[in-house]
Amino acid sequence: MAKAAYESIRQTPTFTPSFTDLEIQNLAERYGTPAYVVDEETLRKKLSILEAAYRGFQGQAIAAYSMKANFNPSIIRVFMSEGILFDITSIGEIEFYLRLGGNPENIIYTSITEEEEEFRIILSKGVNRVVLSSHNGLVNLIRSSKSLGLTTSVLIRINPEVGVKAGVRASYKNGKFGVPINGSTVDSATSLFGKIIESENLELEGVHFHLGSQIEDPSCFVPALEKVENFILKMKRERPELRLKILDIGGGTPVDYGRAVPSPREIAFPIISKLNSMVKTLGADFTLIIESGRFLAAESSVLITRVVNSKVYEATKFIIVDAGYHLLLDAALLHQAYPQEIIPASTEEFGGEHMKINVVGRLCDTLDIFPSESTLSLGGVQDGKLLVFRNTGAYSLVFNMPFHCQIKPTVLMRRMNGEIDVIRRAEKIEELFDREGGNIALSFSDSAAEHTVDADIKERA
Template sequence: MKEIGGVDIKYLAEKYGTPLYVYDFNRIEENVRKIKGAFKYDEGRVKIYYALKAFSHPVLIKFLKDRGLGFDCVSPGEIRLALECNADRKDIIFTGNYESYEDLEFAYKLKVLINLDGINSYLRLRKIGKVDFISFRINPGKGKGKYEQITTGGEKSKFGIPYEEAVEAYRIAYEDGIRRFGAHIMVGSGILDKDFFPSIVEHFLAILKKIKEQIEIEFEHIDIGGGFGIPYFDDKSELDIGYTGSKVLEVFNEKVGEYRLGKPLLAIEPGRYIVGNAGYLITKVCGIKKSYHNFIGVDAGFNIFARPALYGAEHSVCVYNGFDKGKIIANICGQICENTDILARDRELPDLKEGDIIIFTNAGAYCSVLSSSYNMRYRPAEIAIYNSKDHLITRRETFEDYVSRFCSVELEGKNGKDEGTGGNA
């Protein structure tokens, strides 16, 4: 691998330093085009809300807004960022969980659509003010995800209202006089099985049918969440997004009609699919060690690339301008003082030397956003490449940034142990 979006990787590493996140915005544009095509995007009938949590950068928000996407936000901070990037409040959804009174008040005052995570979220919301539209996140009793940690439907999930209790939720709102409704599911992330999506939508709509049979309501907004996967190192094939979109639409249109659920808009909330394969983490080899394993130490740790440590995720690894034949089997590790700081395990690598550049691919979603400055290893700069031009979109964090939040306080009074005892006695 030598280039990203037509720009030489070594040039980027020298110009901006490493570690460095690089995003190919032409690839993002292509992903948007693909998912819009697959779901026959149409403002009035099918709407795409990018899940901001995957990579929440203002440059990306504006880029996606200009291409017609709305935004799914999980916190007041994300809502605020989307608004500051001039997203229309009508194009923003708030899907929190265990939302505080303050979270709900924030979203309520801004009049963004809220997917409520529980019945008691609704009880908090109605204390804030009058609502005329309610949407609940339902846990449909099953889910799927590339890892258990990112499977968000089913018995082990903390999200949503168990589907058996969903009628009760809608009934309470109905008895309060609410007549406009939505419904939401989000059952997992990183799903590559094209048949899963139409089948979970069918199951979801059957749940809504049961609700409708008990309370005569219709739905204006039916949101099936995100979860559309991309292939990583250990996956064999990619998600057939064309088939997924058309089958979902087929099931949706058929069942919504059959169950007389109203004329709902279909909403999807892709995150990973939009940015995942457009991001790269550029690192430099700092040290090579032959221990009980071979270790290649690079200048990025799990503090800025958490997915391997967090989920056991495996990203593909490329070496700049090379990688013909594997010569050694090695673990690639970072510089963080934790044994979990392994970024790739048992990889076949060529003979490497200090200063060589290693690139982790598919690092666009849930990578830089999970960064911290643990060990005082600072967060990297970020670069957008569009039409073969590189742009700095996030500057590298510095020591001064890190310490700027500390408050200088003189703690007064004596340590109890010191009083009259002369210290540690």
């Protein structure tokens, strides 16, 4: 890439929410910790940055919010108000989206299970764009479309089997997702193509692929697009009337978790030049869909926690906060280093060069240690201070779980006018007790534990 062009791409505007120390302290005081805070302005800005990155594409480019990253209803509504598409993967996500007034025509439905009954339900709710990933899925979609007298638009999910440098890889040989382009079985794009063309109840709109999440090097997109291009050209030789209407390049736009990653413009640059050449080779002015969950949601949010205890073990200081991986699961699963900061900030340096610091959670589990790229912003740490994790808006709330009977914390949203709304109430322990079957257990018998083990122990002594 020419140096000047590269420099101009690097100057992509970034946007991170500017919560002041005072604002964070006031929120912690008022709502308690732990608490997530989402900034509405950042959600909107991230979308405009993503959209701007693809302006060089000569066809239409539309963003789709991947609801799996964060299905909080208020966040969904922010993206709904922006008039974008939604990448949805389950009947539950569809329920959320439609209850909030979403238009089913804006849904791209990508299922993993692809069951006939599942398809019947989503089609009867008005969904009309389905991504197909298997032969059985195709059979089930034909059956459900037929039973409802519908013609359903489909995209074939291709596994381009290209190497990807990413936090989570989704394109590799013998992978779970999508189908290979060619293959010896009915589970191949070539086979699906023939069957879709023959079916009266399906209409082929285009092709989909998803290479991975937190993609660190955009060069994987060009070989994937070349494979799609060759596939379409081959299919066109059989069916000259074939027209590619939609090309969906999945998600993957990365987020800075303390380590530099390519900006949306850097990711988009090679993609756009390849796509513009494909418009010529394929003779079609197709629509590009860019799915995104992580980039759209992550940087909008912080998780405010409190340092509740600490201990020094030889040359390691453990900082214990009132959160855990039940609130930031990817810290344990992907070793994701959410940037950490002590509030109020201090100019004090942390602990001297020989002291290692480990921020850990409240769970009795070896994995409950928060990785970090840097401890520079942990100066002045002491019990009682706040510790904020940044960029926690994607793949965190959705994984909240009650390990150790932990309740789900409050989620707040700072609105465009600066006002704070509670967008998820903190769960109460009574609610968790009930949901876990506590009241059912109580209803079975009244033989509460009158027998004390303590008495047994004393008797034997």
